[in-house]
Amino acid sequence: MTARTRGATITPLQRSLATASLATAFDPNQPAPQRRIRLAAALPPVLQQLLAQGRIDRRPRFGDNGFDGMIEQWTPPDGITQAQAALARQSLEDLHASVLLPADSDHLLGRVLTLLSHFPAKGLSPEIERMMALDWAEDLGEYPAWVIDAAARHWRRSRKWRPSIAEMRALCEELCAPERGLADRLGALAAAAPPEFHATESHATDPRSLTAGALRRMG
Known part of the structure; x- marks a missing residue:
C-alpha cells in the first residue's frame, strides 16, 4: 500500500526491515556526529528531506548559577501530511526499538x-x-x-x-544526545500533521440524524 503526497510516493516500510536498517547503520564506536549522520541516512528519503527543511532556533539557557549554555529547538517545516507523520511515527518507534532500546x-x-x-x-x-x-x-x-x-x-x-x-x-x-535529538525531531514530525476529521457513518449516511441534529440546535 502506498500513499501519494505532494508529488512524492510514500511506501510504508515493513517494521522488521526498518528496524534492521537503523540497527545496521548504527555504530556506537563512531564519533557522535557520524553516528547521527548515518542514522539519518538510513531513514526513508522523504523523512531525510523534511529533517533538512526544519528550522533550528538557539537561545541561551539560564540556571541557578546564571548562564548555562545554549539550547537548541527544532521546528518541523509547514505542510506535514498525515502520511508523512505516520512514516515519522513508525521510524521513531523503530529507533526506540533498536538504537535507543x-x-x-x-x-x-x-x-x-x-x-x-x-x-x-x-x-x-x-x-x-x-x-x-x-x-x-x-x-x-x-x-x-x-x-x-x-x-x-x-x-x-x-x-x-x-x-x-x-x-x-x-x-x-x-x-546519547545525538540519538535522542533525532528521536525528538522525528517526534515533532509525527505530531505536526493536522488532525484528521472523521465523520461518523450514521451522520454521514442517515438523513434522520441530520434532522435530529437540526432540531436539537433549534430547541
Whole structure:
C-alpha cells in the first residue's frame, strides 16, 4: 500500500526491515556526529528531506548559577501530511526499538557492579553494595546498553573517584544526545500533521440524524 503526497510516493516500510536498517547503520564506536549522520541516512528519503527543511532556533539557557549554555529547538517545516507523520511515527518507534532500546536489567546490573568494584567504598557490606547497585540500575534503566558501557568505560579511564548516580546520568545524557535529538525531531514530525476529521457513518449516511441534529440546535 502506498500513499501519494505532494508529488512524492510514500511506501510504508515493513517494521522488521526498518528496524534492521537503523540497527545496521548504527555504530556506537563512531564519533557522535557520524553516528547521527548515518542514522539519518538510513531513514526513508522523504523523512531525510523534511529533517533538512526544519528550522533550528538557539537561545541561551539560564540556571541557578546564571548562564548555562545554549539550547537548541527544532521546528518541523509547514505542510506535514498525515502520511508523512505516520512514516515519522513508525521510524521513531523503530529507533526506540533498536538504537535507543533500554539495556537488559542483568547487563545493566552487572555493568554497575563491575564499575563500582573499581572504586571500592570502605565500611560497606556486600549486601549494602548490592542494594546500592540496584538503585543505580533503577536510575540508569532508561539508557541503552551501549550508552551504559560507554559511560562506564569513560569513567574508569578518566576519573580517580567513585561516581555518583547524578554524574553517571549526566554522562549518559551527553553520550546519547545525538540519538535522542533525532528521536525528538522525528517526534515533532509525527505530531505536526493536522488532525484528521472523521465523520461518523450514521451522520454521514442517515438523513434522520441530520434532522435530529437540526432540531436539537433549534430547541
